[in-house]
Amino acid sequence: MAEFPSIDTDLLRTFAAIADHGGFTRAADVVNRTQSAVSMQMKRLEEDVLQCALFQREGRNVTLTAEGVVLLGYARRILKLHSEVFNTLRQPHMVGTVKIGSPDDYVMRFLPGVLARFAQDYPLINVEVHCEPSANLLQRNDLDLSIVTREPGSEVGQILRQERFVWMVAQGFSPHEQATLPLAMFNTDCFCRTWACNALDVMGRAYRVAYTSASLAAINAVVSTGLAVTAQLESLLTPDLRVIGEEEHLPRLPSASIVLLRNPNSTASPIIECFAQYIVDGFKS
Template identity: 60%
Template sequence: MFQTIDHELLRTFVAIADHGGFTRAAQAVNRTQSAVSMQIKRLEEDVIQRPLFERNGRLMHLTSEGNTLLGYARRILELHGEALNVLRQPDMVGRVRIGVPDDYVMRFLPGILKSFSQAWPMIDIEVHCEPSSQLLSRQDGSLDLSIVTREVGHEIGEILRQDATVWVVADSHAPYQQDPLPLALFDEPCFCRRHACNALARAGRQYRVAYSSPSLATLQAVVGAGLAVSAWMKSLVVPGMRILGEADGFPPLPDSSIVLLRTPQAQSPVIDCLASHIIEGFRA
């Protein structure tokens, strides 16, 4: 008979690979550090019969065998969780319609959808990518859930997170030194655009909206090319860009809130489950 691998050993092994050591992995799997050490010793000596980690002081690196096992371990654990969910809750099937601005699609949605699909593989998700202003007008039952940006103090629904609104420019360009200042902003109506223009006007800074788009990806391309300055949430700033502050002559901007809206008709365990994953994903 073939020898089997206890999935708890695999779970601990993956936790060590993900967290870079025994101490944090022990916290992740809710075990003591000595118990984690014993599990890995058992996995290496009794099951795999190969070293899985190379230890260099406090640093740990996967051996070639460890890298090979890691891929299999992830797949085994995913299938294990999927099988349990499908068998324990066979009614968790259906479709959820979610609306989300493209601001959050690349930053937050991939991790949320991945964890959700691993847990509930029989649920289909229909994603509608539209600006917050349009999603706010679609609370008529055509969507089950919507993720939108709101001004602090004017939130409706459940607050997922609050974030600073910041001025953004490409690292290697200086369009902020131009007069009038070239801006790349979201289309109207957008309170970030309104706050940015009002703040510059109060500061006596001349500006022009040189580029306008409903798409964050478009604004990022314009800013990345060094053509303009923009304003968006701090959590959406990508590598290659830097934040401009008061030392650069830019006034502070009000914070923004990301909220989750649910239409009154959206009542089902399937929708509840996706809503929980969204809340956890944004607050992580």
């Protein structure tokens, strides 16, 4: 049987980071190496180990060759298995279930990356995600962790991030041309809806709540077609929407806090605390 050189998992991890982040510079930050070190790693992988080109370089832009695309699939599988071996044998207690509650807007924006990284590092932990509005989550006592939105001054728990609410509209939509401003808002008891309506009342701006839904995806679908305006946290802005404000005769909105709550009735568990840290790190981006 032919013998082949071994592939260092550090090389594969750096290679995957370059593919995920679109370049050597950003990948260097992810793997905590200098750009020159990353370049040397990839030169070694291409010339000494695999003896084929993995990247097409055009100035600062880097794309994968056909061989690079093939390697990326193998690299992800190898790195996943590598993590499973260490986590299973070195941390056998990291097996079980963690229950988390979150409004669906945070599930869409922040949790995909958190869940992907956590699953890669701890494949034997089952994560139950319950999507409900913040007001409902505050009433539940069966969840290990909850991510909720809180008004300034009422933060209880660990603050994940603070940011402002902004008005969002579709590209090309001109709210100042609307005699009565159509709004698309959550249909639950949500203080952001109250803030938006109160701010318009104070300004004396005519409006009507034309569309309501418990789903951010549904609200964004309405707004992106130019049927209404919405007010959401700035981090929830999607590429097909734009932020507007006082320059288009809309009032400035306050800021809010995204908070992580731990269930005081849950038994202390390294699984819960580990997942909580992944959430904290995920909300920094």
